[in-house]
Amino acid sequence: MSIKKIAEMTGLSTATVSHALNNNRKVSDSSRQKVLIAAHEIGYRPNLAARMLRTQKSSTIAFVIPTDELNRNANYFYMDVLLGIRKKLAETNYYVIVSNYGASAEGEKSLRAVQVLQKQWVDGIILVPSSRNPNQLNILKEMGVPFVLVDRRVDGSDFSCVDSSNETGAYEAVSLLARSGKKKIGLLGGGLGVSSGAMRYSGYKKAIHSLGFDYEDEYVILAKQYSIENGRLFARELLARGIDGLFVSDNVLTMGAVLELNSQGVKIPEDIGIIGYDDFDWMDMITPPLTTVKQPAYQMGYVAAEMMMRKIIGMDVNEKVMLDTSIVVRKSHG
C-alpha cells in the first residue's frame, strides 16, 4: 500500500514513484504509466500522516465556533458558514476540523480551544472570535498559524476577516421601519462585546440621527444573553416604553419578541412594525411573515476559505472583506 511497494512492482525507485505521482519533476512517460498502473492496481492511497510529517502541512484547517446552548439558531447560522467553507475546500482537497467553545466563555477559554488545534495539526484556522479583544489572537499570530476571522472582527488590528455589512443592515432596517411610518423605533440588540453587536447598534444610531429622530436611551436594550426568554422580557419592556417600531438585531431575541407581541395581542405590523436579523426559510411561515436583515452565511464561509487558501499558498496579505447584507422584505415591518 506504500510508495515502496509500487517501487518494487515497477522496478523504479521510490523517488521516481513519488515524483510520478506528484508531478514534481520530469518523469518519462513510460515510467509514469507503470507507476500509475501499479498504483491503481493496489489501490494506493498516500499516507497523509507521513506526508504531513515530511512536509509540515496537513491539508486540514480548523473551523472554530462558539456554541450557545440557548441559541441553536446561531449554530445553524454557522452550519451555513461551514458548508460554504466545505464547498471551497472540496475544490482543493482540504479537510475541515470543526471545534467549538462555550459562547459564554471569556476570551481565555476560546483561545484554549484554539490551542488544541495547533500549528502541528492544522494549516490554518477559521475562527469566530469570542470578543473584540485582540489579545488572544496576538498569541495565535505569534505562533505563526494563519487565521481568518469570520462573522466578527476584533478591535484595532489588521487581521484577515470576513463579515457582513452589519452597520448598513441595521441602518437600512431602521430606515425601512421609518419609511413605513414608524416614529418611535426601538432596538433590541446584542451586547457590544462582539463586533457584530456593536456595528448593528451603530447602524441603528446612525439611522435614527439621519432620520431626524432623537436618540432615546429608553428605546434601546442590549441583551447579554440571547435567549427567547430575554427576547420576551425586553420586548415587553420596550413595548411599555411606547415604541411603535422595533429592530431586533439577533435571531433568537427576534423569536422571543414576536412571541411576546403576539401573546399580548399587539398587532404586527399595525401597532408595532418589527424587523429581525438573519434569514431562515421558516420566517415565511409566521404571522405576519417576518422582514429581516439577511447575511450571506454560506458565502461568508466560502470567502473565508478562499482567503485561508491564499494565506496557505503563502500570500501574506491581510484582507478585510465585508459582504453585503440585504433586507428580505416580507410583512412585519409595516
Next chain:
Amino acid sequence: MSIKKIAEMTGLSTATVSHALNNNRKVSDSSRQKVLIAAHEIGYRPNLAARMLRTQKSSTIAFVIPTDELNRNANYFYMDVLLGIRKKLAETNYYVIVSNYGASAEGEKSLRAVQVLQKQWVDGIILVPSSRNPNQLNILKEMGVPFVLVDRRVDGSDFSCVDSSNETGAYEAVSLLARSGKKKIGLLGGGLGVSSGAMRYSGYKKAIHSLGFDYEDEYVILAKQYSIENGRLFARELLARGIDGLFVSDNVLTMGAVLELNSQGVKIPEDIGIIGYDDFDWMDMITPPLTTVKQPAYQMGYVAAEMMMRKIIGMDVNEKVMLDTSIVVRKSHG
C-alpha cells in the same frame, strides 16, 4: 519543540521522555519532573503527524453527511448531531472532520466522499448513508474502517447504527390526529429509499390499521425531493382528495404544506389537523404553533460518538441503538 530537544535539555533519552510524557512505563519521579518542567518551558506540543505515522492512529474521526441545497433544515438537524458528537469527542481529545456529499447522489457518489477519508487518515467514520443499500458499506467494512451509521439504517446488515424510533413517532402522530377527531388522515412523506422515510411510512400504515381506518392509497404521497415547492404541491393534491388530517414526515415538506394550507385559507387545526417532523424553536411561532415529532438529534450524535469510541478501543461489537422520539404537542394537530 520536539521530544529530542527535551531529551537534550534533561540529559535523558528520548525513550524516557516519551514514557514520562505518556505514562507508558515506569519513570522515576525525578526524571518525570525534569521532563515536565522542560516540556513546559519550551511549550512542547506533540507532533501529531509523527505520532500518527508511528501509531497508525489519528485521534480523528469523520462525520459524513448528505447536504441538500433545497433543504437547509436537514443540514441544521445534522448540526445538532454534530454538536453531540463534538461533546463526546471533546471528552477524549478526539477531533472531528466534517465531510459532505450531495443528497441527490447515488450510493456510488456518497461512497467516494467516504473513500477520501481513508483508513490512513481517520480512525473511524460516523456516516449518514445515502440509501438503504448496504453494498457501499461492505466496501468500508472490507477496508476495516470502523463506522457507525447515524439517522438512517441500511437493509439486512448488522452494522452499528443509532437512529430514533421513526416508526413509533409516525404511529403516535397519526394516533394523535385520530384522537383529535380526524378520520381521513393523509401522509406526505419522504421516499422509501432511506430507512427513516420507510419507517415513518410503516408507522403511518400501522396506525391507520390499528385505528380501524382503511388504508387509502390516494391519501399518501411520497416525495422524492424535499422542497417547499413540493410540500405545497403535494399538500394541495391531498387537500383536493378530501383529507382532514395530515402527517408530514419531513420538516421541509411540512413548511410547504403549512404555507399552502394557509394560503388557501384552510383553518388549522379545525379544517385540517397537521403534525410535522423534527422540532425547532421557531415552530412555536407559526400560527397555529406546530405539533411535531421530535428526534433527539444532539443525543444521537453523542451516542454515535460513544459507540465509535468503543469500537476504536477495540470492542468489535455492532450495536443498534434506537433513541426515543417524542411528540411535542402544540396546537396544529386538533
Next chain:
DNA sequence: TTGTATGCGTTATCAC
C-alpha cells in the same frame, strides 16, 4: 529504572 536503535511512509537533496 533507563538507553539504543529502528521504522512508520513520505518528500527532497544530492549525485549520477
Next chain:
DNA sequence: GTGATAACGCATACAA
C-alpha cells in the same frame, strides 16, 4: 531522467 538516502518526530522492542 533516475536512484540512494536522509530526515521529518515519535513510540516501542530490545538491551542493559
